Amino acid sequence: MKDFKINCHPLPGEFYARDTVTVSKDLLGCFLVHRTPAGATAGRIVETEAYLQGDPACHAARSMTPRNKVMFGPPGYAYVYFTYGMHYCFNVVSQAEGVGEAVLIRALEPVYNTGLMQQRRGRERLKDLCSGPAKLTQAMGIGIEQNCTDLTTGDLYLCAGDAGSAIITTTRIGIREGTDLLLRFYLQDSRYVSRK
DNA sequence: TCTCCGATGTGT
DNA sequence: CACATCGGAGAG
Numbered sequence: 001m002k003d004f005k006i007n008c009h010p011l012p013g014e015f016y017a018r019d020t021v022t023v024s025k026d027l028l029g030c031f032l033v034h035r036t037p038a039g040a041t042a043g044r045i046v047e048t049e050a051y052l053q054g055d056p057a058c059h060a061a062r063s064m065t066p067r068n069k070v071m072f073g074p075p076g077y078a079y080v081y082f083t084y085g086m087h088y089c090f091n092v093v094s095q096a097e098g099v100g101e102a103v104l105i106r107a108l109e110p111v112y113n114t115g116l117m118q119q120r121r122g123r124e125r126l127k128d129l130c131s132g133p134a135k136l137t138q139a140m141g142i143g144i145e146q147n148c149t150d151l152t153t154g155d156l157y158l159c160a161g162d163a164g165s166a167i168i169t170t171t172r173i174g175i176r177e178g179t180d181l182l183l184r185f186y187l188q189d190s191r192y193v194s195r196k
Numbered sequence: 197t198c199t200c201c202g203a204t205g206t207g208t
Numbered sequence: 209c210a211c212a213t214c215g216g217a218g219a220g
Contacts (some may be wrong), residue, residue: 049212057212059207067207084213085204091212104212134213174212 060100
């Protein structure tokens, strides 16, 4: 596996307080780190999706509810939700406070402590560890406890990194509304995206 | 490789 | 009753 040097300094709040599409693209190549009692794990972000205000697929498209409330809060917080009765998905809240937008992290390249990821996933192959939004939350030990946590100060955070290859823009996966919007982004050269 | 489908709980 | 999913089964 490629040897990455991870800058352990968390990305600051200003990184997230920008246009959501810009944040979605800039997150490609950045590292997601989670320190837990079982150990720390880290992955390099290779696929993201933007969810915007006025976008019918966005959880914050309609009114503010207990679930989507954090999306309207300050940028740089985690929005984790439970879906399909068994999976968690992890988003980072973007834009200014009051704007209900976020970036879904859809795939990671496993980078650090892949043994713990394999154990959590019950899978051996590196490609099967983080190549989907619910796979990566399982591999990284992310659950509802991380919802609404501050990504600039806690045990779950992101660090700067370089995309290092071309960014491909496509429609989003697994939605039924807003299917025409080009809001999915992934690294062309990565073998670890959920699908090409 | 692909398409289909069941699992399983919560939001609207 | 839809849902920002996953993995196993069966077909090709």
